[in-house]
Amino acid sequence: MATEAKGETVLVTGASGFIGSWLVRLLLARGYSVHAAVLNPDDKAETDHLLALAAAAGDEGRIRFFRCDLLDGAAMLAAVRGCSGVFHLASPCTVDLVLDPQVWYPASKALAEKAAWKFAEENGLDVVTVNPGTVLGEMIPPRLNASMAMFLRLLEGCKEEYADFFIGPVHVEDVALAHILLYENPPASGRHLCVEPICHWSDFASKVAELYPNYKVPKFPEDTQPGLVRAEAVPKKLMTLGLQFTPLEKIIRDAVESLKSRGCIA
Ligand SMILES: NC(=O)c1ccc[n+]([C@@H]2O[C@H](COP(=O)([O-])OP(=O)(O)OC[C@H]3O[C@@H](n4cnc5c(N)ncnc54)[C@H](OP(=O)(O)O)[C@@H]3O)[C@@H](O)[C@H]2O)c1
Known part of the structure; x- marks a missing residue:
């Protein structure tokens, strides 16, 4: 675990979800960069609200999207690379x-x-x-x-x-x-x-x-x-x-x- 917030990059799985989006909002506000792992980064319904959060935080460059199915180990590895911490929220929840x-x-x-x-x-x-x-x-x-x-x-x-x-x-x-x-x-x-x-x-x-x-x-x-x-x-x-x-x-x-x-x- 790390203590230095500014400039640090963290991964959030389930970033587009109800709790995940709030977590992204607070992380961006504290100066973190975020790897946002979402099921489909091409789906604007998963990404637009997160991009708006980054814009509101003054830097869209501090969020990067990763295609991420939990059952796909290679995709998870790509998302976690360069991160000092992982917030794991993704879960099927209908x-x-x-x-x-x-x-x-x-x-x-x-x-x-x-x-x-x-x-x-x-x-x-x-x-x-x-x-x-x-x-x-x-x-x-x-x-x-x-x-x-x-x-x-x-x-x-x-x-x-x-x-x-x-x-x-x-x-x-x-x-x-x-x-x-x-x-x-x-x-x-x-x-x-x-x-x-x-x-x-x-x-x-x-x-x-x-x-x-x-x-x-x-x-x-x-x-x-x-x-x-x-x-x-x-x-x-x-x-x-x-x-x-x-x-x-x-x-x-x-x-x-x-x-x-x-x-x-x-
Ligand atoms: N809400 C509650 O009351 C509550 C209470 C206790 C614990 N939790 C836990 O908190 C976490 C977030 O919950 P939430 O309320 O924010 O739910 P949510 O809005 O449904 O968010 C869950 C996220 O996980 C993603 N996801 C589902 N299956 C996935 C998979 N196989 N690979 C990658 N991503 C996947 C979903 O993507 P899609 O949107 O594309 O499906 C969604 O973005 C979950 O682990 C949930 O069990 C929630």
Whole structure:
């Protein structure tokens, strides 16, 4: 891990995504050059918003695009060449399948992280993980990612009931910043839970309904195991690095306003 930000080049996989774009924005603002690994660099929907970020940072030359499929080792190698660090965010994550989040998604994340730890140990790599809850906030890319799509469905009156489902909302900017703070602090190690509160799905929905009574947010069955999952002290590791978590109310407002500005909701 490196400490010198200015002039340093880093790789961001999944750079065109919801969190990836925010990470690119913050990295550029801090003086980094970015290798942006995207599935298809010829697709303007993947690159234009990132080019706009570089232009806003005053230097389009500080972003370079790399065609990068995770299953293509040679492409990954080309993208990582010349970089002092890697922010690995790319992951298949579809809007449709998140309707049944219990099945494939957590398993894939757990297995991927386990594999990363094993690989790091065997190869002497310095790996740190960020484990966000449900990431919400202002969208930079043109398309909707899975967590914002789930939030949109809630506003539209979704009927899915996740029995005793807990949600750890966190602002997308906080997640991006968490990655950078960890990268810039070489002693950082291990896993980092990155959530603002952890609350029951029914409480989260109630808060959204309270702030935005004009939408059709349904009322969900309340927590049948109150107090079971409260982990207020867990994000402390990130807070000691200077991360101040955005309060829940602002997370919700930023997400709603972003969806509105895209015309997803009136
Ligand atoms: N959003 C959340 O609530 C949340 C919570 C916890 C963890 N995470 C993790 O955070 C990371 C980013 O999530 P996100 O919300 O920003 O999702 P996203 O907007 O869907 O971004 C994922 C990115 O990964 C790319 N990608 C997918 N499969 C790929 C492959 N085989 N090779 C290369 N790139 C590939 C996607 O490219 P295309 O756009 O071209 O498909 C996309 O740019 C993911 O690892 C996700 O699991 C997200």
